Each structure stands twice: as C-alpha cells, then as structure tokens.
Amino acid sequence: MEEDAPTLPLPEPFLQFLEANDLDPSIYTAIDSTPRFIRLKPGFDACVEEVEKEVKCKLEKVQWLQGFYSLPPHVQIAGSRAYQEGKIYGIDASSGAAVMALNVSPGDHVLDLCAAPGAKLCMILDLLGDLGSVTGVDVARHRLAACRTMLQKYALGDRCRLFVADGTTFSVIPVGSRSDCKSLSNS
Numbered sequence: 001m002e003e004d005a006p007t008l009p010l011p012e013p014f015l016q017f018l019e020a021n022d023l024d025p026s027i028y029t030a031i032d033s034t035p036r037f038i039r040l041k042p043g044f045d046a047c048v049e050e051v052e053k054e055v056k057c058k059l060e061k062v063q064w065l066q067g068f069y070s071l072p073p074h075v076q077i078a079g080s081r082a083y084q085e086g087k088i089y090g091i092d093a094s095s096g097a098a099v100m101a102l103n104v105s106p107g108d109h110v111l112d113l114c115a116a117p118g119a120k121l122c123m124i125l126d127l128l129g130d131l132g133s134v135t136g137v138d139v140a141r142h143r144l145a146a147c148r149t150m151l152q153k154y155a156l157g158d159r160c161r162l163f164v165a166d167g168t169t170f171s172v173i174p175v176g177s178r179s180d181c182k183s184l185s186n187s
C-alpha cells in the first residue's frame with residue numbers, strides 16, 4: 001500500500017529483496033525508539049545525579065543488570081564530563097548480559113575474541129578487579145587501537161593484553177593460567 005512505502009530512498013534492488021523475502025520495508029524507516037544504555041564504572045555509583053543533570057534526563061535503572069541505566073535514544077553522552085572522565089561507559093544491555101552470562105570471578109583468565117572496540121572487555125576487567133587477566137584479540141589493528149585507548153581512559157590496562165590476530169587460529173595461553181580459563185567469543 002502507498003502509505004506503507006518507506007520515506008527513506010531505499011535502493012530498488014533492496015526493496016525487491018525485501019519484498020521477495022516478505023520483509024516489511026517500514027522497519028528501515030521507523031523512528032528508533034530503542035533505548036541507549038550506560039554502565040557506571042564501579043566506585044562511581046554516586047554520579048547518577050551528576051549525569052542526569054548533564055544530559056538533562058532521568059536515568060532509568062536496569063533492574064536485572066547491575067550498574068546499568070537506560071536513557072532515551074536521542075540523548076548523547078559523549079559530551080558529558082562523566083563520560084570524558086571515565087566514570088561511565090556507553091554499552092548496550094545485551095552486551096552486559098553476555099558478560100554476566102560468563103559468570104566472571106576475580107582470578108579468572110578470560111579470552112575475549114573479536115574484542116574491539118572493547119565494551120565487554122572493559123566490563124570483564126571491572127569484574128575481575130585486581131586478580132586474573134583478560135586477553136583481547138581482534139583481527140583489525142585500527143580497531144584494537146581504539147580498544148587500547150579505552151583501556152587507558154578507564155585505567156584498565158594492568159591486567160589486560162591485546163593481540164592483533166585472527167581469533168579462529170589464536171592460541172596463546174596466559175602466563176600462570178590454569179584450566180579455569182573462560183572465553184567470550186562475540187560479534
């Protein structure tokens with residue numbers, strides 16, 4: 001129907017592909033209502049109000065994911081002082097859930113394949129605290145550089161090593177690790 005036609009100029013071959021596969025083109029033109037999420041760096045729980053003032057909206061606590069808050073999709077956190085000072089992370093709740101499913105405990109040695117830009121890597125390091133290690137592997141050197149910048153910003157470099165390597169063949173065991181190594185392979 002005419003009113004269902006997308007307002008974005010989607011290429012004709014793509015529209016044909018959507019039609020052939022019984023997919024609704026309006027999903028590509030709908031206004032994004034998916035919330036954004038932030039995670040507080042451990043120790044900065046008190047800065048919720050500070051962030052709320054800066055971004056001028058209420059943060060909604062994610063009850064099932066400790067340290068996570070949701071905020072409306074249009075809100076930008078990159079310019080906020082809390083973000084620039086490394087007190088909050090921008091990370092999706094689904095990424096947080098993947099890390100929580102790993103059940104990381106201090107002392108673990110975790111392998112994070114496809115690690116860049118490092119949102120989950122940082123969360124794992126925060127969970128480890130001062131014990132254990134994370135090995136981050138990514139095939140894209142420039143993306144791993146972004147990961148290194150994150151580690152510096154959030155002061156998490158001490159227990160992490162990064163490798164530019166293909167995760168399908170990577171095999172370097174952390175020094176002093178035992179059989180309790182955990183791995184996070186994600187895309």
Ligand SMILES: C[S@@+](CC[C@H](N)C(=O)[O-])C[C@H]1O[C@@H](n2cnc3c(N)ncnc32)[C@H](O)[C@@H]1O
Binds near residue numbers: 117165
């Ligand atoms: C969606 S991102 C991963 C996001 C990341 N885990 C995080 O939480 O921030 C996918 C990454 O996989 C990397 N990648 C793809 N194929 C790979 C491979 N064979 N070995 C290592 N890294 C790979 C890409 O370079 C890219 O940085």
